[in-house]
Amino acid sequence: MLKPKPKLIVLSIDGVPIDLLKRLMQEGVMPNLAELASHVGIRSMHSVHPTVSCVAWAGYSTGMNPGKHGIYGFIDRQPNSYNLMLPNSSNLAAENIWQILSRAGMRVFGLNVPSTYPPKEVNGILIGGFLAPSLEKVAYPSQESDYLSSIDYRIDSDAQLARRNKRAMLEDLDITLARRMEAMFHYLQKDNWNFFHTHIMGTDRINHFLWQKMEQGDPEFYHGFRDYYARIDRAVGKLLEQLDDNTPLMIFSDHGFCALKQEVQLSRYLVQTGWTIPAETIKHPLSIEPSKSRAYCLIPGRIYINLQGREPGGIVPLEEYQQTREQLTNDLLKLQDPDTGSQVIRKVIPREDIYWPSTSHGPLDLPPAQVATHDGTFGRAADLIAIPFDGYDLKLGLAGKTIFQKTQLEGMHTYHDAFVIARHVDLPTDNLEIMMLTQAILKKLAVEPPVDMDGIGKAVTPVF
Amino acid sequence: MDRLDELENQSIYIIREAYYHYKKLAILWSVGKDSTTLVWLCRKAFLGNVPIPLLHIDTSYKFPQMYKFRDEYSKKWNLQLIIARNEQALSSGMKSDRKLECCNALKTEGLKQAITQHGFEALLLGIRRDEHGIRAKERYFSPRDEEFQWNYQDQPPELWDQYKNQAQEKTHIRVHPLLHWTEKDIWYYIKRENIPVTELYFAKNGKRYRSIGCVPCCAPIDSQAGTIDEIIQELETTTTSERAGRAQDKEDTYTMQKLRALGYM
Numbered sequence: 001m002l003k004p005k006p007k008l009i010v011l012s013i014d015g016v017p018i019d020l021l022k023r024l025m026q027e028g029v030m031p032n033l034a035e036l037a038s039h040v041g042i043r044s045m046h047s048v049h050p051t052v053s054c055v056a057w058a059g060y061s062t063g064m065n066p067g068k069h070g071i072y073g074f075i076d077r078q079p080n081s082y083n084l085m086l087p088n089s090s091n092l093a094a095e096n097i098w099q100i101l102s103r104a105g106m107r108v109f110g111l112n113v114p115s116t117y118p119p120k121e122v123n124g125i126l127i128g129g130f131l132a133p134s135l136e137k138v139a140y141p142s143q144e145s146d147y148l149s150s151i152d153y154r155i156d157s158d159a160q161l162a163r164r165n166k167r168a169m170l171e172d173l174d175i176t177l178a179r180r181m182e183a184m185f186h187y188l189q190k191d192n193w194n195f196f197h198t199h200i201m202g203t204d205r206i207n208h209f210l211w212q213k214m215e216q217g218d219p220e221f222y223h224g225f226r227d228y229y230a231r232i233d234r235a236v237g238k239l240l241e242q243l244d245d246n247t248p249l250m251i252f253s254d255h256g257f258c259a260l261k262q263e264v265q266l267s268r269y270l271v272q273t274g275w276t277i278p279a280e281t282i283k284h285p286l287s288i289e290p291s292k293s294r295a296y297c298l299i300p301g302r303i304y305i306n307l308q309g310r311e312p313g314g315i316v317p318l319e320e321y322q323q324t325r326e327q328l329t330n331d332l333l334k335l336q337d338p339d340t341g342s343q344v345i346r347k348v349i350p351r352e353d354i355y356w357p358s359t360s361h362g363p364l365d366l367p368p369a370q371v372a373t374h375d376g377t378f379g380r381a382a383d384l385i386a387i388p389f390d391g392y393d394l395k396l397g398l399a400g401k402t403i404f405q406k407t408q409l410e411g412m413h414t415y416h417d418a419f420v421i422a423r424h425v426d427l428p429t430d431n432l433e434i435m436m437l438t439q440a441i442l443k444k445l446a447v448e449p450p451v452d453m454d455g456i457g458k459a460v461t462p463v464f
Numbered sequence: 465m466d467r468l469d470e471l472e473n474q475s476i477y478i479i480r481e482a483y484y485h486y487k488k489l490a491i492l493w494s495v496g497k498d499s500t501t502l503v504w505l506c507r508k509a510f511l512g513n514v515p516i517p518l519l520h521i522d523t524s525y526k527f528p529q530m531y532k533f534r535d536e537y538s539k540k541w542n543l544q545l546i547i548a549r550n551e552q553a554l555s556s557g558m559k560s561d562r563k564l565e566c567c568n569a570l571k572t573e574g575l576k577q578a579i580t581q582h583g584f585e586a587l588l589l590g591i592r593r594d595e596h597g598i599r600a601k602e603r604y605f606s607p608r609d610e611e612f613q614w615n616y617q618d619q620p621p622e623l624w625d626q627y628k629n630q631a632q633e634k635t636h637i638r639v640h641p642l643l644h645w646t647e648k649d650i651w652y653y654i655k656r657e658n659i660p661v662t663e664l665y666f667a668k669n670g671k672r673y674r675s676i677g678c679v680p681c682c683a684p685i686d687s688q689a690g691t692i693d694e695i696i697q698e699l700e701t702t703t704t705s706e707r708a709g710r711a712q713d714k715e716d717t718y719t720m721q722k723l724r725a726l727g728y729m
Contacts, residue, residue, distance in 0.1 A: 052728075074728045086719045133718045159725035208726070263727070285729070299728055395727060409727050 008248045008425070008444055010197035011239065012060075012113070013232065014053060015204035017256030018044045018419035029226050032237035033251070033421070040423045044416070046433040046463065047255035049354050049385050050300045051413040053130070053204065054087070056254035056434050057114040061096035063438025063453040065461060067355030069094050070377030071115060075285065075298055079380075080312050082286045088131065089116050093377045095450065097438055098122040098195070104447040106194035109187055112155075112180060113199040125187065130156045130201050147186070153179045157202055162209045163408045169209060170224045173202045174231065181235045188242060194445060200232060207257045211411030215259060248424040248444055254434055256417035258390045262337060262404045264344055265397025266297050266386065272403065273331050282399040291315060295328055295383075301345075301394040302382030303328065307372055322368035325350060325384055332386050338404060344392045347464045351381045354461055358452055363462065387464060390414055416463075431460045468653050475502075475641040476509040478604055479588065482639040483509075483516060486586040490519040490546070492575075495530045496676050497661045498590035500537075501650055502642055504659045506588070507541060516588070517544040519578055523570035524554055525678035533662045548578035560680035563717040567681075579636060586637040594646045595706060606638045647706050648699050655692045666690050675706055 022042070025034035048055045048066065050073060058071035066072050070093040078085045089096070096116065098108045102123035110116055110126045117128025119140035127148070132138040132155050135145045154176040162169040177200065184198040206228050213221040236251065243249065267285065270276040277292035288296050290306060290313025297303045305324055308314040316324050329348040337344055352371045356363050357378035366374070373379070388394050393412035397403070418434065420427065427440050439455030442448070449455070482489060491506060491514075493499045506514045520534060538545040550558075553569035560566050578584070593602060642650075654661060664673040671684035672695075685704070689695040723729045 074723050086716055086723075131719050131722060133715045156722075159722065163725060205726075393727075396729070407727065 008195050008441055009243060011251045012199045013203050013253050014201045015207050015255055015257050015413060016253040016419060017414060017417045021419050024229050029230050030233035032233050032240060037421050040421060042419055042421050043432060045418040045420050047415045047418050048434060050302060051255045051415045052300060053114045053254055058092055059435035060437055061115055062094040063435055063455050064094055065355055065435060065454050067378040067381060068358050068452060070380060072381055073298060073302060077286060082288060082290060084284045084286050089118055096120060098126050101195050101447060106445060107191055109193050109196045111184060111198040112201060113197060129199060151179055151182055153183055157205055159205060162205060166209060166221060173206060173228060177202050177231060207411040208409055211257060212259050250422045250425055252420040253418045256414035257411045258414050260393050260409055260412040261391035263393050263395050263407060265400040265403050266301060266394045267396045267398040268400045268403045269335055270295060270297055278398055285396045285398055287398065294324060299396045301386035303384040303386060305383045310373060318369055318372060321372040328384060344388055345386050346389045347387045349385045349387060349464055351383055355381050361454060433461055468656055471645055471649055475505050478641040479506055479509045482586060482588060488583050488585045490517050490584050491588045493518045493520050495534045497650055497665060498642060500661055501653060501659060502588060502590040504657060514543055517546050519546045519548060521571055521574045522547050522549045523678050524549060525680060527664055527676060527679055529662045529664055548574055550574040550577060563681060584636060586639055588639045588641060590642050591640050592642050592645050602640060602643060604640050604643055606640060607635050608638055609635050648696060651692055651696050
């Protein structure tokens with residue numbers, strides 16, 4: 001008799017912090033997850049720096065730190081210019097987990113996982129998510145768009161709507177989730193999958209736009225917020241019913257969340273402190289005057305030295321790289337909340353302390369000149385990564401008038417408190433971070449990981 | 465009967481059906497190769513005298529070669545040409561620095577205005593199933609609602625040559641006589657019939673346009689194909705999509721809008 005191939009199911013839920021989840025489980029909002037967690041436990045997990053979904057999911061997809069996979073944020077610089085680019089999966093410098101498993105002959109499925117658009121060719125079906133522009137382009141193989149159209153599948157909820165009308169946002173989130181779950185159950189039955197991963201994005205959105213209303217027990221939105229999580233729990237219940245109790249399963253988030261006190265227009269602060277001189281007309285976040293700017297930043301908290309020989313109009317000599325980074329760090333740490341006087345930036349991390357290049361498995365002890373001029377994906381990292389205190393969300397705002405502002409956003413991402421619930425999957429016991437899940441999945445499916453992959457027992461991102 | 469005759473016959477049948485059913489009918493002519501082929505088929509269907517007006521939605525940003533072509537052939541073929549422009553949007557300075565909005569205002573809104581102004585019940589369009597995965601679900605007679613939305617889930621059945629051609633008030637029907645053609649079919653037919661198309665499709669200095677529209681939003685492809693035969697040969701081996709040169713800009717604009725709404729821009 002043939003031995004059945006191993007199977008692993010993943011359901012990821014974007015931006016859900018472990019404390020919120022525990023509370024909702026205790027209060028009976030998420031009974032199915034609570035039941036599962038009572039058997040297999042629940043753990044917290046570290047995310048990535050900077051803590052945004054595209055970087056976290058690129059880390060999960062590749063099992064590597066950003067220095068290797070090359071995705072550092074939603075926007076980046078085009079090489080050798082001050083032009084903006086919008087990275088997507090085609091900029092990922094390594095194979096993703098669906099490709100790795102496909103090579104090993106596994107049948108794979110992915111639905112809505114960030115950083116998978118445009119979808120790569122796999123042995124199965126890969127349907128991109130957030131930022132995929134249309135159903136006709138979202139799926140590999142492309143014929144899947146016919147099924148998705150037939151159920152009126154929505155790739156993503158509408159964040160513009162969220163800024164205008166929160167009631168309409170909730171309705172939109174519900175429909176998006178319902179169609180997503182319909183697609184998930186449809187595909188679950190369709191094949192004998194070895195690896196099946198579905199992602200829910202709406203929790204990140206509801207947390208961004210309703211976090212404080214939830215915390216304050218807002219009469220209009222408190223229940224809407226909890227209902228949304230309850231709906232997810234019902235889908236989890238249905239999923240558990242369809243799987244037998246021995247099926248390896250992971251449910252996890254990519255980062256946590258906290259209340260947002262202030263949005264910090266960091267580009268504006270760099271302008272005020274004289275580091276960045278904006279161009280005469282500001283068209284985008286990199287519209288700077290290179291001949292006068294010593295540094296500039298991209299969202300969130302990614303600060304670049306305008307280095308001679310590396311940047312097309314660089315003015316900071318290589319010998320001054322380290323000293324410039326130190327001065328800049330001092331200035332960044334001085335930034336204070338005008339209302340409370342409290343410090344905004346908790347830590348400024350040099351790139352080599354949290355990123356490392358291909359063929360290494362952990363931070364390298366490199367002299368500053370080598371750090372500054374390193375090639376490859378590592379060399380495209382920001383020179384400094386500013387980590388804010390919880391509550392201060394680092395934004396751009398090159399053209400902004402003020403450094404601090406408050407908009408419709410009520411919640412922001414946190415690094416230290418993602419969650420994992422894992423059944424029959426062995427995870428590292430210490431220092432768990434999202435990029436370590438990949439090796440654990442490969443191990444469970446008995447597939448040899450690529451040699452450059454980070455993860456268990458080797459590469460650990462230092463905690464600051 | 466060869467394949468091109470078969471394609472032609474079916475298209476002419478649909479064009480005549482549409483003309484029979486709708487009093488207020490127009491042909492949407494973008495001046496590209498597909499809609500020009502459609503115009504050619506209409507000329508054949510009505511023996512050289514097209515009794516249906518041609519509607520050109522003019523964004524003012526089309527290639528100069530396209531305007532020249534439009535004016536030359538509408539005269540030569542004795543066509544009733546209606547040129548519609550969303551003047552209000554144009555005078556407010558709408559241009560391609562905001563691509564999605566620009567397309568919406570100048571194309572979609574411009575078309576809506578023209579439909580209302582002339583009371584068109586139905587439009588003939590040169591779209592083809594092979595342009596996009598999503599167009600695989602299109603029908604030859606395809607209703608649009610008041611908001612121009614196309615409801616995938618409520619598609620009338622089309623069996624053999626039975627078409628649902630009645631629509632409710634405030635909606636209009638889009639008729640797609642070329643739905644079953646492929647990009648290559650179009651070029652084979654253009655070659656056989658010697659249909660004129662603008663010079664933009666033919667390679668100059670190693671570049672040609674595979675799909676044309678507004679100047680700021682179209683990119684040429686690398687190509688040495690200077691003749692129809694060379695284009696057909698190129699299409700035999702290409703692995704990129706026909707509209708690839710037109711999509712990227714809009715895709716970036718879409719991504720930026722999305723990121724802005726989420727506070728990432």
